[in-house]
Amino acid sequence: MIYRIGRFICWIILKVFFKIQVKGRDVLPYKQPFILASNHISHLDPVVLGVANPPFLGYLGKEELFKHKLLGSFFKCVGVIPLERGKSDIKAMRTALKVLKEKPLVIFPQGSRSDDFDKFKTGVGFLYRRSGAPIIVAKIRGTDKILAKGSKWPKLGKIRVVFGKVEGISPKDDYDDIAKKVVEKIRSL
Numbered sequence: 001m002i003y004r005i006g007r008f009i010c011w012i013i014l015k016v017f018f019k020i021q022v023k024g025r026d027v028l029p030y031k032q033p034f035i036l037a038s039n040h041i042s043h044l045d046p047v048v049l050g051v052a053n054p055p056f057l058g059y060l061g062k063e064e065l066f067k068h069k070l071l072g073s074f075f076k077c078v079g080v081i082p083l084e085r086g087k088s089d090i091k092a093m094r095t096a097l098k099v100l101k102e103k104p105l106v107i108f109p110q111g112s113r114s115d116d117f118d119k120f121k122t123g124v125g126f127l128y129r130r131s132g133a134p135i136i137v138a139k140i141r142g143t144d145k146i147l148a149k150g151s152k153w154p155k156l157g158k159i160r161v162v163f164g165k166v167e168g169i170s171p172k173d174d175y176d177d178i179a180k181k182v183v184e185k186i187r188s189l
Contacts, residue, residue, distance in 0.1 A: 006078065010051050011051045014051050020048065020158075021159070023163070027165045033100045034105075034134045035100065035127055035133050035134070036106045037109050037136070037138070037182045038138040041143055043113070048159055049140070050078075052163075058079040059080045059106045060080075063085070079103075081096055097130055109123070122176050122179045124182050125177070135165075138161055138162065138164075140160070141162075165185075167185075168181060
C-alpha cells in the first residue's frame with residue numbers, strides 16, 4: 001500500500017516538475033520476474049525506475065540507508081534489500097534471489113552513483129546465473145542535473161528513461177562477462 005501511494009505521488013511530481021519521458025516499456029516482461037539493471041547517477045534513480053515500471057520492484061540498496069530506524073523501516077516497506085558494499089554479501093544475494101522468484105529486482109551494476117561505466121560489480125551476473133530471470137536494462141538521463149552529488153535541493157529539468165533487452169548472453173559466460181554485456185548495453189542506450 002505504501003509503495004503504491006508513494007509511486008503515485010512520485011509519478012505526479014516527476015511528470016509535472018521534471019517532465020519524465022519513458023521509452024522502450026514494451027521490452028518489460030510484465031508477467032514474470034526480471035532483473036532490471038540501470039545506470040546510477042543520482043539519488044533520484046530508484047524513484048525514477050519505480051515510477052517508470054508498472055510492477056512492484058524490489059531493490060538492492062546500500063546498508064547505510066537503514067541506519068536511521070524510521071528511514072530503514074520505510075525502505076523495507078518499499079522493498080529495499082540492505083546490501084553491504086565492498087564485499088560479497090551472501091545474505092543480501094540470497095534475499096535478492098528469493099525476491100526474483102516473485103517480482104522484478106533493481107540492481108545498479110556500477111555499485112554506487114557514477115557516470116563511469118568502466119567500473120562495475122558482477123552481482124548482476126551472479127543473479128542472472130542463479131535465478132535465470134531475464135535481464136532488462138535502463139539508462140536514465142537528467143537526474144544528475146536535477147539532483148547532483150552534494151546537492152541538497154533538486155533543480156528543474158527533464159528526465160529520460162530508456163529500456164532495452166540484453167542479447168547475446170551465453171551459458172558459458174561467467175559473472176564478469178555477463179556484467180560487461182549488461183553495462184555495454186546500458187552505455188549504448
